[in-house]
Structures are given as structure tokens and as C-alpha cells.
Amino acid sequence: MNTQMFPDLVINGETIPQTAVAAELQNHTASKDNFADALRNAANALVIRTLLLQEARRNGIEAIPQEVSPNRFETEDEAMIRALLEAEIDITHPSEEDIRTEWQKAPERFRTMPLWEVSHILCKCDPNDAVEKELALRRATDILNELRKDGQTFEKIARAKSDCGSRSAGGSLGQLRPGDTVPEFETALRQLSDGEIAPEPVLSRYGYHIVRMDALAEGQPLPFETVKPKISEAMEKAQWARKAKLFVDGLIASASITGADLGRVTSNTKPN
Incomplete structure (x- = not known):
């Protein structure tokens, strides 16, 4: 009786053990609803990695692992894949005219970061606890209704009812820039105008917030000369991604592969 959990992966005659597929699966989000997709993506990632390593060995590439972060070095496989891609992918630096053309498509994209002065009232809860979450939402909704009544000031209610340490400052969080707070809170800030209170409580990993943009x-807007280096870098990265995909697609097209569905995966050819 066949008890294999995963199909055999065979790439140009090289068999990938099931243990390798199981290990790779840990790098792909898997649940009961998407397990098949996660398994497929894990298998395909292994196929692409194997093809790259086979090509590196065929080309006689030897690479010395580099330090990619403090005290963290590439594995030998990662070093070989990096060296292969460096040898095979030629990047053309964009001309100033090309960079200016890209900038002129939407120059308003390139701006200094906004500055927000923010106050909030926190109704703390664990978002994963359904009962706690419901009680916190009810409490936050009641507080929001209080704020809409005459004679109720944000600072007064924050001092009395907020679960955040900022309560002593009337809920004031001071000045914030993008990246200073959690993404779900920042998303709400981006939708508020000067002096506006968010119309509904905002859920974050900390609980429900009543948010005011003080x-x-x-x-x-930033001038062209200031943003030119960043635009050039982004264009080079996009060019690298296109050429890397074409290179991998070529390896797949000329390979003998069984046990994988490479038509249903988006590959990342950069070594992890």
C-alpha cells in the first residue's frame, strides 16, 4: 500500500525526497482550506531551487558564502544560486532620460513623509478572543457615542476610560510618522483629515481604538534630483526580476519534471 503523503518530485532524473518537501512546506502558509496550494507551492519552490543548483553545477560555479546579516551567512546552496544569477543576469543601468520618464508618470508619488499628531482612547482586548473582542467593541462604541454629545471632551474621556498609558496626557500620542505605529492603526490614520475622529472604532492587535487626528x-513633493537614485534602484530591481523570471522559465522549459505543477506558482528566484 502506498502511504506517500507527497508525490515524488523528479527533476532531470534527480529525485527530491519527501522529507525535503515536508520541510519546505513550513515556509508556506498552510491550513485545511489551502493545504493543497501550500503543498503545490512548496514542491514548485523545491523544483526551481533544484534546477538552479543543477545549472550552477553544470556551469562549474563555485561560490563562497557571504554574510547577509550580522553573524548570518548564506548556505552553500544559496551562495551557488546567487553566483549563478549574477553570472547569467546582466542589468543595464537606466539612463537619466528613462528615470525622468518614470518620474513624470506620477511625480506626486515621491513626497516627504506626512506628520500626524494623534490622540486615541484604547479599549484593550485580545482580538483572538471572541468574547473579549465583542465586549471591547461595545465599550468603544459607547465611548464614541459619548464623544458625539455636547460637553464631552476627548481629553476628559481619555483620562477616565482609556486603557493606554497615554490616558495621563488626555490620549495624546504626540507626533507620528509612517512606520511609527502598527499597520492597522496607520491605515486608519491615512483616512483621516485634520481634526477628524474616525467614524468607527479601529481594531488593532491591542484592541479597539477611538482615533482623533489632532x-x-x-x-x-520631492524634486527629481532628490528621488532619482531611488527610482533608478527600483527600475533596476524590476529589470532583475523580469530577467530572472525569463531565465528560470527557460530552465523549466528545457527540463524533465514530474510531480510538480509549475504553471500555478509565482516563483521567487532570489536565494532565501
Whole structure:
């Protein structure tokens, strides 16, 4: 009786053991609903990695692992894949005219970061606890209704009812820039105008927030010369991604592969 959990992966005659597929599966989000997709993506990632390593060996590439972060070095396989891609992918630096053309498509994209002055009232809860979450939402909704009544100030209610340490400052969080707070909170800030209170409680990993934008300084447009290096870098990265995909697609097209469905995966050819 066949008890294999995963199909055999055979790439140009090289068999990938099931243990390798199981190990790779840990790098792909898997649940009961998407297990088949996660398994497929894990298998395909292994196929692409194997093809790259086979090509590196065929080309006689030897690579010395480099330090990619403090005290963390590439594995030998990662070093070989990097060296192969460096040898095979030639990047053309964009001309100033090309960079300017890209900038002119939407120059308003390139601005200084906005500055937000924010206050909030926190109704703390664990978002994964359904009962706690419901009680916190009810409490936050009641507080929001209080704020809409005459004579109720945000600072007064924050001092009395917020679960955040900022309660002593009337809920004030001071000045914030993008990246200073959790993404779900920042998303709400980006939708508020000067002096506006969010119309509904905002859920974050900390609980429900009643959020007020005390003051808003919009980011200012940046001149071309300032953003030119970043645009050039982004264009080079996009060019690298296109050429890397074409290179991998060529390896797949000329390979003998069984046990994988490479038509249903988006590959990342950069070594992890």
C-alpha cells in the first residue's frame, strides 16, 4: 500500500525526497482550506531551487558564502544560486532620460513623509478572543457615542476610560510618522483629515481604538534630483526580476519534471 503523503518530485532524473518537501512546506502558509496550494507551492519552490543548483553545477560555479546579516551567512546552496544569477543576469543601468520618464508618470508619488499628531482612547482586548473582542467593541462604541454629545471632551474621556498609558496626557500620542505605529492603526490614520475622529472604532492587535487626528502635515513633493537614485534602484530591481523570471522559465522549459505543477506558482528566484 502506498502511504506517500507527497508525490515524488523528479527533476532531470534527480529525485527530491519527501522529507525535503515536508520541510519546505513550513515556509508556506498552510491550513485545511489551502493545504493543497501550500503543498503545490512548496514542491514548485523545491523544483526551481533544484534546477538552479543543477545549472550552477553544470556551469562549474563555485561560490563562497557571504554574510547577509550580522553573524548570518548564506548556505552553500544559496551562495551557488546567487553566483549563478549574477553570472547569467546582466542589468543595464537606466539612463537619466528613462528615470525622468518614470518620474513624470506620477511625480506626486515621491513626497516627504506626512506628520500626524494623534490622540486615541484604547479599549484593550485580545482580538483572538471572541468574547473579549465583542465586549471591547461595545465599550468603544459607547465611548464614541459619548464623544458625539455636547460637553464631552476627548481629553476628559481619555483620562477616565482609556486603557493606554497615554490616558495621563488626555490620549495624546504626540507626533507620528509612517512606520511609527502598527499597520492597522496607520491605515486608519491615512483616512483621516485634520481634526477628524474616525467614524468607527479601529481594531488593532491591542484592541479597539477611538482615533482623533489632532493635526496633519501632508508630505511635500520631492524634486527629481532628490528621488532619482531611488527610482533608478527600483527600475533596476524590476529589470532583475523580469530577467530572472525569463531565465528560470527557460530552465523549466528545457527540463524533465514530474510531480510538480509549475504553471500555478509565482516563483521567487532570489536565494532565501
